[in-house]
Amino acid sequence: MGMDCNIFQMYLLGIxxxxxxxxxxxxxxxxxxxxxxxxxxxxKNTTNMVPEVMPVPEKVYIxxxxxxxxxxxxxxxxxxxVKVGQLIGDTTAFMSAKTHSSVSGTVEAITTMTxxxxxxxxxxxxxxxxxxxxxxxxxxxxxxxxxxFLEAVKNSxxxxxxxxxxxxxxxxxxxxxxxxxxxxxxxxxxxxxxxTDYRTCMDKTKELLAGARAIAKYLELKDIYIGIxxxxxxxxxMLEKETANDPAFHIVSLKASYPKGAEKVIVYxxxxxxxxxxxxxxxxxxxxxxxxxxxxxxxxxxxxxxLVTRTxxxxxxxxxxxxxxxxxxxxPFADIVEFCGGYKEEPVKMLMGGPMMGITIYSDDxxxxxxxxxxxxxxxxxxxxxxxxxxxxCGRCVRACPMSLMPAAIETAYKLxxxxxxKALKVNLCIECGCCSYVCPAHRPLVVTNKMAKRMIAxxx
Amino acid sequence: xxxxxxxxxxPHIHDAVSxxxxxxxxxxxxxxxxxxxxxxxxFRSLVLTAVCIASxxxxxxxxxxxxxxxxxxxxxxxxxxxxxxxxxxxxxLPLWMAVVGCFFAIVIxxxxxxxxxxxxxxPAIAARIFLLLSFSLPMTTWVQVNSVSGATPLAxxxxxxxxxxxxxxxxxxxxxxxxxxxxGETCALALIIGGIYxxxxxxxxxxxxxxxxxxxxxxxxxFGEDPLYHxxxxxxxxxxxxxxxxxxxxxxTEKGKVIFxxxxxxxxxxxxxxxxxxxxxxxxxxxxxxICPLIDRATKSKxxxxxx
Numbered sequence: 001m002g003m004d005c006n007i008f009q010m011y012l013l014g015i016x017x018x019x020x021x022x023x024x025x026x027x028x029x030x031x032x033x034x035x036x037x038x039x040x041x042x043x044k045n046t047t048n049m050v051p052e053v054m055p056v057p058e059k060v061y062i063x064x065x066x067x068x069x070x071x072x073x074x075x076x077x078x079x080x081x082v083k084v085g086q087l088i089g090d091t092t093a094f095m096s097a098k099t100h101s102s103v104s105g106t107v108e109a110i111t112t113m114t115x116x117x118x119x120x121x122x123x124x125x126x127x128x129x130x131x132x133x134x135x136x137x138x139x140x141x142x143x144x145x146x147x148x149f150l151e152a153v154k155n156s157x158x159x160x161x162x163x164x165x166x167x168x169x170x171x172x173x174x175x176x177x178x179x180x181x182x183x184x185x186x187x188x189x190x191x192x193x194x195x196t197d198y199r200t201c202m203d204k205t206k207e208l209l210a211g212a213r214a215i216a217k218y219l220e221l222k223d224i225y226i227g228i229x230x231x232x233x234x235x236x237x238m239l240e241k242e243t244a245n246d247p248a249f250h251i252v253s254l255k256a257s258y259p260k261g262a263e264k265v266i267v268y269x270x271x272x273x274x275x276x277x278x279x280x281x282x283x284x285x286x287x288x289x290x291x292x293x294x295x296x297x298x299x300x301x302x303x304x305x306x307l308v309t310r311t312x313x314x315x316x317x318x319x320x321x322x323x324x325x326x327x328x329x330x331x332p333f334a335d336i337v338e339f340c341g342g343y344k345e346e347p348v349k350m351l352m353g354g355p356m357m358g359i360t361i362y363s364d365d366x367x368x369x370x371x372x373x374x375x376x377x378x379x380x381x382x383x384x385x386x387x388x389x390x391x392x393x394c395g396r397c398v399r400a401c402p403m404s405l406m407p408a409a410i411e412t413a414y415k416l417x418x419x420x421x422x423k424a425l426k427v428n429l430c431i432e433c434g435c436c437s438y439v440c441p442a443h444r445p446l447v448v449t450n451k452m453a454k455r456m457i458a459x460x461x
Numbered sequence: 462x463x464x465x466x467x468x469x470x471x472p473h474i475h476d477a478v479s480x481x482x483x484x485x486x487x488x489x490x491x492x493x494x495x496x497x498x499x500x501x502x503x504f505r506s507l508v509l510t511a512v513c514i515a516s517x518x519x520x521x522x523x524x525x526x527x528x529x530x531x532x533x534x535x536x537x538x539x540x541x542x543x544x545x546x547x548x549x550x551x552x553x554l555p556l557w558m559a560v561v562g563c564f565f566a567i568v569i570x571x572x573x574x575x576x577x578x579x580x581x582x583x584p585a586i587a588a589r590i591f592l593l594l595s596f597s598l599p600m601t602t603w604v605q606v607n608s609v610s611g612a613t614p615l616a617x618x619x620x621x622x623x624x625x626x627x628x629x630x631x632x633x634x635x636x637x638x639x640x641x642x643x644x645g646e647t648c649a650l651a652l653i654i655g656g657i658y659x660x661x662x663x664x665x666x667x668x669x670x671x672x673x674x675x676x677x678x679x680x681x682x683x684f685g686e687d688p689l690y691h692x693x694x695x696x697x698x699x700x701x702x703x704x705x706x707x708x709x710x711x712x713x714t715e716k717g718k719v720i721f722x723x724x725x726x727x728x729x730x731x732x733x734x735x736x737x738x739x740x741x742x743x744x745x746x747x748x749x750x751x752i753c754p755l756i757d758r759a760t761k762s763k764x765x766x767x768x769x
Binding site: 035038040041116192264268274275276277278279347348349350351355356357358359360361362363364376378382383385386389390391392393394395396398399401402403404405406408409425426429434437438439441442443445447448451 | 465468469470474482483536764765
């Protein structure tokens, strides 16, 4: 009977528009309603695989543009010998991130290659010597105040490791520290397959907490929220235990559904604050950082070793031996796959990142970059292309959208080139998570249309 | 080295649900009512249903072919229309009339307006009304299935309202479908099982059925009539679970669905109580279908964090 009452109450709430009956449920995240999302299969096959350090490849291809913003200029030239952690790319532009060598060896060339996004970038090709000699430049930073902390973050070359690639130093650079009071650490890891953030929680707990405390200290933040999906109960339990005596920390168990790790979603579900249209998290008083970024920072402040390696989940039906791999930045995917036992079937599609938002690569010769948290290789069956059919107005896209947009209506408005309608439908709020495309029974590429519609109404430059 | 890999925009995985799987679920949900109709009305209800499904699919196939469009017969939506239309016919209706109804549903109402997702009215409902207006007598000729009468309970209630003495079937007979009516609409038990299946499989949300049935119950009480007869009588249950929930002709947002369901209930009861015709579900749904775009416009979802 109690159960019936609950369903009835939920239904009543649904009627008065508090929340959607099918798309969302009340969960334990401080009693707040959960935003919509989809229940994609988790495929977290590598959960219990402690990351393995792969051998140094023969050559690395280090991109000078592994971040949002301006690309770096090379600081080395052909024939130069370089060491691990040595600064090899920098720029005077504000919005950028420094580039360091991930190996010791000799610069073989500085070339231009086509990226997975279709553009071109400069790459420094380094022939490795296998010695992995550490550069003299690498020493622990001396940090005692906010400007020194910012300088250290800048020198670490850190970008958002969750996938966005936003230069961390830029995110931390605030005109007025009174604007922010809360750190939200994103450990949701809602993308299927990927387990690197989970491994960070389990294997780098100390560094994670040290990094979080350093950010909170120098940015003068009162509260630290760590949001984790409830499909990772060990991580939640362990972090709760480790932070039990520190009142600044709040471990938030998020109901596992994609995209809990989207910035606006995790800020809302951890703190109840809404990042409004056109705002950045700091305007809601929050600094949001990926958990692996925070742990890296904790480690960097200790050792001074800049961002030269990273952990990736290597998985997908075409990979013989899926695992978590620690690889030097710039390692070609082909080398990483070889470390994972090679291909067990012909790869048809390969992704940087997860299956919901990952970007396909056209060749496994491409190197991994700082913000690659996964590389997936799909065989023919997994890379299946569905035939697009007519919209049946089922409303599943509306119920799936975490931003409560109406993708089917946006599609109609886009096709009719109705810019005013697109503005009224707030397509600019689309976070491009792909839930609408994922659930569409007619297999319409709704998120692609959203992206194009956003471009259609964007202020013309 | 692997080059020339497939490149495509994200997402790279997809939910197992497709238009075809949704329509298949609707067909499955209608099976209990089909079994009930065979038990109540006999083998001919199976024949009528098969003829309707087959002719709807054939009309769908040839219309698409004639129009030079991609063939949508495999999405099973035409089969759903056929099954629903059959369920809205009296069991003794001549088969050729049923085929005419299928033609109207698929060719006129569905395909001439652009096919699946584009029709302004539910094809099965529109075809039922078309048949009712064209062949009034055979469309209202009911076979006697219980000890009481061959007339439908709603017709009896209308007569009772006019002062005639009537013996209505019992609640149990109503619940099990032992009453006069269209072949798929009488068994409340089977329709509720089907409706629960659709909700459990997330094919429909419970909003429209609850608003529709709840609205009918409340209005029946207000008019001083027995709400259970109004819910189990006529096409209320099949309408609420299977016809009013048609995606194309019902609102997209939950708020819109509440308005839609309540509107269906209100029109149904107004027609039943004040109209000259004892049953109002079909007309109610048809009228609400037509104003659905207006409801949609008034009940857009509110974007998260949106600034107007």
